[in-house]
Amino acid sequence: MAEPQNHLYLVDGSSYIFRAYHRLPPLTNRHGTPAGAVYGYTAMLWKLADGLNKADGPTHMAVILDASSKSHRNAMYDQYKANRPPPPDDLVPQFPLIRTATRAFSIPCIEEEGLEADDIIACYVMAAKRAGWKATIVSSDKDLMQLVDDEAGIDMLDTMNDRRIDRAYVEGKFGVGPEKVGDVLALMGDSVDNVPGVPGVGPKTATQLIQQYGDLDKVLASVGEISKPKLKQNLTEHADNARLSRELVRLVCDAPLPEPLEDLALKGIPPEPLREFLEDQGFKSLLNRVGGSRGASSGGNSPVDVMASRPAPSTPAEPEKITVDRTQYETVTSEEALDRWIAEARARGLVAIDTETDCIDCIIANLAGISLATEPNRACYIPVGHIGQDMLTETPVQLAKDLVLAKLKPLLEDPAVLKIAHNLKYDWVMLAKAGIAVAPYDDTLVMSFDLDAGRSNHGLDDLAKQHFDHECIAFKSVCGTGAKQISFDKVPLDAATEYAAEDADICLRLWQRLKPRLAAEGGNRVYEMVDRPLVASIGKMERRGIKVDRDYLAQLSGTFATEIAALEEKVFEAAGGPFTIGSPAQLGHVLYERLGLKGGRKGKSGQYSTDVTELERLAGEGVDAARLVLDWRQLSKLKSTYTDALQAQINPDTGRVHTSFSLSGAQTGRLSSTEPNLQNIPIRTEIGRKIRDAFVAEPGHVLLSADYSQIELRLAAHMADVPQLKEAFRAGEDIHAMTAEELFGTVDRDTRGKAKTVNFAILYGISSWGLAGRLGIPREEGKAIIDRYFSRFPGIRTYIDDTLAFVREHGFTRTLFGRKTHFPNIRASNPNFRASAERAAINAPIQGTSADLIKRAMNRMDGALAEAGLGDVRMLLQVHDELLFEVPQGQEDAAAKVVRSVMAAAAEPALTLDVPLDVEVGWGAHWGAAH
DNA sequence: TCCCGCTCGTA
């Protein structure tokens, strides 16, 4: 998976506004303040930021301003810029507005005392070069042309005439390449900046001299060869001035960056601050582009169309009015019709698809048909696997499945045709089974998740309702429900066409609406760099499945059953009679009423709590029944949820268990796993760990497990910028021991355990009450520990404060890769809801960044393994911070090396972390032995 | 037959 190259745009704000002032009419804003230059500047920024995600558009952006009139150049030459006239009166009030405008776009505005804008720009260009990024300087300043470098992808953009300035342009202007521009400028001098240069030497002569002799020093050294007497004299007399000029025009490029490169990531333009600014200034024409009610799909791809529909943070957009005409849908049952649809998709360059099957589980499902949509209301359904509803109904006439798939394959794999689906992973797996590798693709479910996690459901029907106020035909209404439910292959073709074609139709319209929002709302980075490629990565994993030893599980089930029965007897004996142990209501009654035990805690529903903490307490007080119930619960849980359920999940064809990973299952960006959930296989207790031993490798293979060590704490150290924690991770120290030392001044079993709890509490959005409860200490002590933590690691407090301030203002958080999670409850009036949202918001950037990282590793894994000649190593499962592989015996070491390096480098090159990512690798015949 | 709350397995 090739990483899209970062592209930094550096806007030379000061020089822009001078030029805009002179070239644009003298407008005033709503307050009567001159604002012509600001208006031009605003329009320009808009245009630039709109280029996000377009070819050669910015991924990172900053506006650079001159902070001070003095720089190191004044120390070299006191006359530097000395005869520059003061800015015109009606330009002066516009300077601060430039900063306001930049902030309105949520673009970083960088200025540094003692450094001129040109120098700051040079520093960033060099840093971008070192990082392998491209950079574009938005300016036409000739001094900056020294930085142009075609090979490194460094160019300039003059937005006044939309001209790219590259090496060829520089050569055209100066007659020499960028590396010699400084020498030419030194000879020429500059009257505006008061760079002296050499009298009598203008651009022509300067160029000629540098072309002839190579550089300024050589010109001055060869002055004897110069034939023109006046020129010779001037060069001789003003040699020192020339050398001074050379230094004056030399750009400083090694100063520390005021803001790290990564912080300049362009994440789209949050609409609200911009709207406020435009309203305040009374920039009506720009405001109309934001404030109109045009939907995103009404032609415009600019962020403004989208911003229009997003009136406030965390407020879902107004639905767009659409008309769905299902009568236009076509049932395709002839080759001619199929060919026509394929040609149409080709002509459009994109097609929405949806596969219909006889079963919700795509691993075992059979294809019933495929729907296509090329335009709103222009959709078809191609049945290929329909059968009669019962023995009395005949199988409908339809094209042969193989023929349809053979004809669709070139289209679905055509690099020039974008395939769009909702929950493409399902269709991807279905089609992969037919030997079709769908590409390129977009997934509207993933798009919706990347835009609206935390504030929307992402089902197609939900989204149709939300975005279009349209009710899709319910699956229930075509297939029925419950015992009378039929599979889709039994649905009559007319009803099937309406249902299936509508899904493709709605999916296409949804894509039209969501696609521009990704760019406008900063979703494209995470979508393109993390989640979109993951669809295929996960699809492959799901198809592989993992081998499970059925006989072993059956044996375990038997053992558990015997032990459960024995425990049941003992419980009844202790309780003085039989009851349903699995019923918390009955258990509570038995313990606190029949046995008359004290201290029963009741929950919201007025029912006694019988959870593990309560039963542990009773057991500690010597209540046999409580201890016995705990043992009974453990075994029942293991048997019903794991040993029994897992056997039933083994696919008869493959002998393996194929989980389904949900890409939109967790609001933080984590995956979730269902049917079965393979992300909660026991490991903590010895007896539970036996379940893990049931997950085995094929003969001749081993299972290899690689997991990130302490990844969330490492990310917290990086994100909150905690020097001690970062240093400890770099040094490979025991992080909890180090925390214990900081918090309690001593390290032993007890303090280290407490410190560990505190460290986790931090990640979960700490509260004194919660920490006290967990540590079993009074609330005040919990608070004291937290206060101490914050005073030892002030970065943590700042991180929490900043995160909360951001989420309160914007309604969402972001991970380091830009993933948004929305928190509508952050402003809830109910304090419990609000506090809960706050804790989740503190956790989301950390948990989410961790999820982004492992997803990036997964996307790169197969390629890296193949490149290392390890094409038979198969990635099977992801468990949040762990990846599990099936490895041919003999390739363990080589595989471990590749896996470790891909995981450790998952942040790069988009991001450089201040902490190393440690990966622990182990392998064995079964999962339990791989840790 | 469906849905909710409880409990408990994981990171």
Added chain:
DNA sequence: GTACGAGCGGGAT
């Protein structure tokens, strides 16, 4: 205190 999914009991339907 974060993030999930599954099985069970039990009441509503």
